[in-house]
Amino acid sequence: MRNTVLIPTYRRPIDLSCCLLAIQAQTKPATQVIVVVRNTDQETWKFLQEFDPGNLPLEIVTVFVPGVVAALNTGLSVVRGDIVSITDDDAAPHPTWLAKISHRFDNNNSIVAVGGRDCIYQNNQLEDGSSNIVGKVQWFGRVIGNHHLGVGGIREVDVLKGVNMSFRSSAISDLRFDKRMHGTGAQVHFELAFCLALKKSGWKLVYDPQIKVNHYPAKRFDEDKRQQFHQLAFINAVHNETLGLLEYFSPVQNIVFITWAVFVGTRDALGLIQWLRLLPSQGTLATRKWFASIEGRWLGYCTWKQWDKHQKIFNVVQIPTRKALSSHKVNINE
Known part of the structure; x- marks a missing residue:
């Protein structure tokens, strides 16, 4: 080959x-x-x-x-x-x-x-x-x-x-x-x-x-910049992950995913529980990450929702x- x-x-x-x-x-x-x-x-x-x-x-x-x-x-x-x-x-x-x-x-x-x-x-x-x-x-x-x-x-x-x-x-x-x-x-x-x-x-x-x-x-x-918190970079990463998963999951899974993402999340895309867990050690940084995560999730959802599927360049x-x-x-x- x-x-x-x-x-x-x-x-x-x-x-x-x-x-x-x-x-x-x-x-x-x-x-x-x-x-x-x-x-x-x-x-x-x-x-x-x-x-x-x-x-x-x-x-x-x-x-x-x-x-x-x-x-x-x-x-x-x-x-x-x-x-x-x-x-x-x-x-x-x-x-x-x-x-x-x-x-x-x-x-x-x-x-x-x-x-x-x-x-x-x-x-x-x-x-x-x-x-x-x-x-x-x-x-x-x-x-x-x-x-x-x-x-x-x-x-x-x-x-x-x-x-x-x-x-x-x-x-x-x-x-x-x-x-x-x-x-x-x-x-x-x-x-x-x-x-x-x-x-x-x-x-x-x-x-x-x-x-x-x-x-x-x-x-x-x-x-x-790697290993450094930058609000826009954080928002972009969460947006991209959200968009990719929403495209892949079934409608029922999307509901489960959005619920989990908002209320639980991960260290790289905070939900409510992750924010509360990191708050004692990271303080205001945890709050900034949480706000950036929520914004990234919302923007990812909007991109997915608004996209005209008949005009996708990325078309499965x-x-x-x-x-x-x-x-x-x-x-x-x-």
Whole structure:
């Protein structure tokens, strides 16, 4: 199978250099490497003019709109590989990354997406821990990530993480990341709606913790600064998560989800109970997070409610169903 690697980048040339060197070192060479660069990103353009790609089949694509969604959609429009593997510019895939990804797709035609573990390094220290529960959306709306902590064997999941996710090109040829995602850079939870649309169409998404990238979270140049509370970034993240879940759930589940979100919530999207729990330790910060959470939930609901389904660019009806492209029964342990 032909492998395309898609890398959105913005103002992180040193990180991008490490990423490209890791792609060069793959045991299974990529047949296409797409780097999507903002038109105003002079730092990256200068780096790429001086970078020697060697035998790397590098293609530079320009994007004129801020945000990871626009960058990825621009990249997807020129993909030629049978598999498109997406990673971040601040990640370095392990040498067997593409080989293991191809093996998973080769073994099962019902699998549309494959993800793996991102080994996060903070201050040159690997973030330790392990989890057997990865990439799941619980019936009432709580999203469990843990992609950086996954251990064990391959398993079916609901959502993958943007730094390490691959898709069967034929199944997503008419699908694009949702332009309704809020934010001007990272657009947190952009993967959620994309993955859940595939899940809703009957496809299988799997996670294999042996498919690894090293992830060195770098500086962001938007409102989301990592590990710091920023009201707009918080609102945007909650909006995006809310929109993705409302699109995926049934009408009854949506009622359950909204009720749970308002009255319970999580540490990243506070409901009433979470606010009361964090209030003693965080004080006014907990209150600011709670107000931002409520606003994000409301805005996400409004976006979902007001959207004209007949004019969606992100339209799940266009996704080929599993039955349309394959009659092969899934066995995630193959």
